[in-house]
Amino acid sequence: TPTQAGHATIFPTGTSPGTSSVVNFAPGQTVANSAILRPGAGGQVTVHLETPMAAGTAHFLIDVSGWISTSGYEPRGARVETIEPVRIYDSDLSGGNLTGARKVSLQIRGAVSTDGGAAVVPPLDDVVGVIVNLTGVNAYGGSRPTHISLVPDDFDPNVPAQQPTTSNLNLVPGQTRANLAIVPVGDDGRIHLFTLQGETRAVVDVTGYLVRREDDTRGGRVIPLITPFRAFDTRLSDFHAQPLGPARAEPWSFEAFVNDVKVDGEPVGKQAGLLGNFTAVDLERPITWYSPVRTHMTIYPHPGGGGEDENCGAPPNISNVNLGEAEAVPNMALLRYGSSGMGPNRLCVFNLAGYVDYLLDVYAVVLTD
Template sequence: MTRDSQTQAKPMTAANATLGAQLHAVQSSAHGITLDITASSDTWPLSATINWGDGKSTPVSVASTAKVTQTHVYDRLGAYTISVTLTDGSGNTATGSLNLPTAGNAYTAYGPTRLLDTRDGTGAPRAKVPAYGTAKIKIAGNGSIPAGVTAVVLNVTVTNPTTEGHVTVYGDGDTMPTTSNLNYVPGQTVPNLVIAPVGANGYVDLYNGGWGSVDLIADVTGYFTQSQASGYTPVDPKRLLDTRNRNTVAAYGTVPVTIPTNPQVPDTTFTAVALNVTVTNPGSDGHLTVYPSGQSLPTASNVNFTAGHTVANSVIVPVGADGRIQIQNGAWKPSDVIVDVVGYYTANSKSAYIPENPYRVLDTRKNGVPLYEYNATYGGYDYAPIDFALGDPNVTGVVLNATVTNTHGDGHLSVSPDPNTRAAYEGKYATMPPVPDSSSLNWTAGQTVPNMVQANTGSTGLVDFWNVAYSKTDLIVDEFGFYSKN
């Protein structure tokens, strides 16, 4: 499925001025290129050789001025020089070339490292971001983050807001999307993970969409480039830790979490893991910091919470050399911590990230059909299945922002792949999927809560959003990009 493409064209030259061609290339998938050759000549047919720039070539016969189309899939991401040599029956030749990067983006673990904190002047002036103002973060060239970075993984936190509002993160110089990444109310501290495109100048903008000032914090945990690094493998959500079944995490204490190498995470070469981390039963206000084992505690934070509240946040974190991560409870009283793994990054995976212009997939406030409360007669909890692959078998996962609002009671949202096909729902013979035992975000009555979700599209391309609650809620889903293995 091509959702983002790029084209280049370059005329050929030859000793015989009538022999030549126009070349036109399009990024057709994460690893794929489609090349069009439109030739001109006094005599036909012509023979052509396409050198794809990766040591592979394709011979082609050109019978007329009609366009000839060829496709190629690269084993590795990167920028390639594609050259074409035309030869007529008299031995005259013409050559031409063009350069084009593959569309896919691979992940490199980094940090966690704080890039922005308007409270103390890190990365920006020491001042709150004003109403409808913007804070800019330098990404490319910051520390060891290279030039040419296309997207960045940030944990963005808003704190000290004086009014309600939202924050939108996007590439500097790009058009600001109409979607948001996190929402806040006065006095609230809210974190959310963001995979944001980086502007052509290497910067990212954080827009304060509220009519009062806020402090903004941003911690980087990785970045994407159009070159070979780590690809993503989604998994069915799997619980790795639940301290409610053991000892709580002590005040300012740390709990190690081993990333298991089993059928759930079978590749031992992973460089980072995608998690959903939840704090519950906290005895005081505080925060959680998730970081690689063997590294000193960073200043970054991943989950911020207040006493007695349950809060979840997505986390992408590098894994230590011993296959473990650490979670520190930055509070002066104990807290329970829950960790679910949703995917991992490894050099062995070809599934690459393709960012999109963010767009709204679902808003139940507009269609008038919220996710309803638990109903034993109906069959349990309500859910919304959404088809994200749209028939493309190469799509392995999707990057979303899920937001619940108009909440009437406590609950949580679970997200999981649906075993049913779209045809099964349209034909009304779909079976009820099992309710997952993991959660993607948690809320209490009256809250509006967002969270980034890296959803596994499974074997059918459908993803379920479960309202695990005894009261109805509205759901908003925005798509920011997807992973593709071709």
């Protein structure tokens, strides 16, 4: 556990750590996040810890959930299909909070929204993985320190030796957190969610899936950047230096970024979206004497609009980060671009409550045909 507040960065060995952070933590806090990384010298990555006066210490655990190949198409490989983010599970809508050591099996091949309708993931054997945003709410009378795991293989939650040994979320009582997870799909087309103990609400939103293809196409290829690219930081004058207000959404254009991504000096061409670390910071209540405020933020494809319309419209029913005052909360996100009347390659950011700053570091891009 960390002895001081701070943050940690993981980056290709032989390069500088840069300004991005993968996890931000308080003393004694256990925090998880996902990262997409290009290996550096010797095929290695480096973890960098930063605390005040460099006086803190922390332990780190790294779980590998997949790898990205730069070679030609392989039969075992898969492509990333980005989709509009969709909620496929909410324990509130499926019998209530999860208590004790619990397992929930989720159908991924042929998955549908909690609102019903058509499948958001095709019911095909070629769907071999899913990319989800997992949210845990640990703020109930029976809540205890716990973790939530997502795994492809079935197990008996009441047999400790069968319980998952990795975690996607680590929660203390009173906390709400989200984390991106890339999860292989089991042979039966399902993944399995596990909560260790206490009383927890769990929510699963699908943002994409991994599918095998017989042809070697551009679409779905993922290209990790050599160093993360800071797309925006609303604390800085270059990005209007103004926090986002309550119940507000604002658009961002990635057109210049898309046109500038190169491999060996050559533009990579059309892109469907990106993988980036989205961080919310410095949440403030609208009026100082208001009660403390909590919020969630959502980053989503621009829904489109005619003419010069840049209206972001209503956000989807998902959240990427959940935070309270005096917190800095990052979360990796798979983001599909949308288009507006002003052009393609646009995203929107929504804030529920209070005034909050935010930033996005791009770690990889997803190609399209």
